[in-house]
Amino acid sequence: MQRQWVGLFLLGVVSVLMVAALYLNVTVRAALAGREIQALREAIEENARLNADYEMQVAALTTSEAMRERARALGFAPARNEDLLFVTVNAYLPPQAVDLSIRETTQTAPLLRAEYTQSLVEWFAERMMQASAGR
């Protein structure tokens, strides 16, 4: 009889320890994911700044003045009308203004999956809800 009580007590302790270990594991993973997200946010900002800087660098290298200087250094001079030879090309379309549309659209899917935001209790409740709804 006493052994049964001891066995039951130990079973309870082991169960509590298992839940605690699982909870600790999930919590640690959530914390790590949280830190990673914070780092990724900073990386996104950093990349946005880098992108802007690179765009500025390209623009600085190709300014009107810079291009003219480069052309002059290469021996070119601004064209005059009498320098040009016009050729008739059927169905020629004159250059149009730029279209800066891009095909990719901004991603609107959630950044954080539920695994990183739910507590164990919430996860368990959700499973129960899903199980009861699916029955």
Next chain:
Amino acid sequence: MYAGYGWRYRIVQGILALLAAFNLIWVGRVQNSAEAQALMENVAPYSGRWRTYYPPRGEIYDRQGRLLAGNRTVYEVGVDLPSVRDAHTLALTLSVNLGLDYAEVYNTLLHPPEGKIYWVAADYVPADKGNLLRNLMDEMENSPSGQSLEGLILRPHLQRSYPEGTLAANVLGFVARDGRGYFGVEEKYDHLLVGVPVTVWEPMDPNRVEELPQIPPAASLVLTLDREIQAAVEEILDEALQEYGAESGVIIVMDPRNGEILAMASTPRLNPNEYWNYASLFPGETPYNRAISQAYEPGSVLKPLTMAGALEAGVVQAGTRFLDLGSVVVGGVPISNWDNRAHGDVDMTTCLQLSLNVCLAWVATQMGNDVFYAAMQRFGLGHTTGIDLAGEVTGRLKLPGDADWRPVELGTNSFGQGVSVTPIQMITAAGAIANEGRMMLPHVLYGIVRDGKQRNFAPQMLGQPISPTTARTLTNMLAASLDSETSLAHVEGYRLAGKTGTAQIPIPGRGYTSDETNASFVGWGPLPDTRFIVYVWLEKPKTSIWGSETAAPVFRRVVERLVVLLGIPPDNVRLSSSRP
């Protein structure tokens, strides 16, 4: 023996159970005490922070997609005052690299203001200096010398930047450190460029990290300006000011078919990267962009509008004869020609060709007040054009019934005296003559890029002040004077229409100056398929007071560059290739 000790075990068990219960009660008491609540309230602000995410300010491009305004990284250099270990090294570093006063920095580090834990030493520090400081921090982190930059904090952020410097500065405007756009496109479209900032609570506890809401990106703008045309026009304008000794000037190039501004140059020009020079460069009431913000009496460039109104009303025809006796009396005041001569029997084309004030004043009297002023209003005089740039002014068209209107104004207004307009008003009105009578809304916005999609601006018509027939008739009349190779506005190989203007400058209460003028020219082409209209205004040229000798050659230089940059072949090529 075991049974004999049983009661002792129970006592120990009881004591342990009591201790456990006491601990639980004590923990509960501590957690719910007033001190615990106060502590929680005190640390709450440090459990996270409210942070506002600003989308990077939208970029501005020319019509070919070349960047005119973008963003670059700069640094806020701050100091976490409680963390400072080596005030001398830190003050010396900031002094050497950022030009700060050593004593002031050192004193602030040693004796920070009461309650202050973070001090901004400098902001908008260029990236190269910021990176240099970062490298120094890395080097000193493990330095055996004991020197330390601990406490130094570098916070990168974006700042508006204009890679082309002064190019198109009068159109672009600038963004100051308060993040607001001033003048031009930056002010007009500030609400689009700045985007929608999002403020979120960011917990420090990674377990409580929340999803960052999507920050809608700010819109970028594509302008109608062509960078190469703008650069050419600015260069020509600057050379013209030097050559003719003019105080200031404006050149506008527009496509009259849709109102797109291809170039707009005005002086002086500010480098928007150094916008703090604004006050010194634009003293007093100097407008930032004279093309839209300075009204002046245009003189004879307004004559085509008078003639357009008269032709449209059927008051005169191109061949209508007029006997010019050198003077005409309007409202009891005699009006003479610019050369004080009589030119005898002339037709309307010659009137425009010789720019005869007497003839145009006579035409206006034939129209009468109602017809004349209705025509001027249809051309938009006295109203803003609605161009999408901040700071447009209206000019002034006095009307019969106004307190300061006198009957002689009908005569003087007909040749551009006593009426004030802005260059953008004049080019918009003349654009109607160049565009079959349709007056288009002048604009600099070509398209808006948002969410990866570009939406283009649809041209808008302001009205139709004259019929296509009148527009064509008048264009041919104006082309007659430029057909002559003696005109300094003549461009070899291209048929153009245009009109010079030389206007004396009014002195309030004292009439007009005799030796200072506003020299202007408006012209368009190539005929008959007009693709551009150019407006030139030189303020107070010194070498010659006449528009025909100053503004006209500037027009020619602009057109000579335009036909190359726009790829417009000479008439013989163009017209022969368009024939079936």
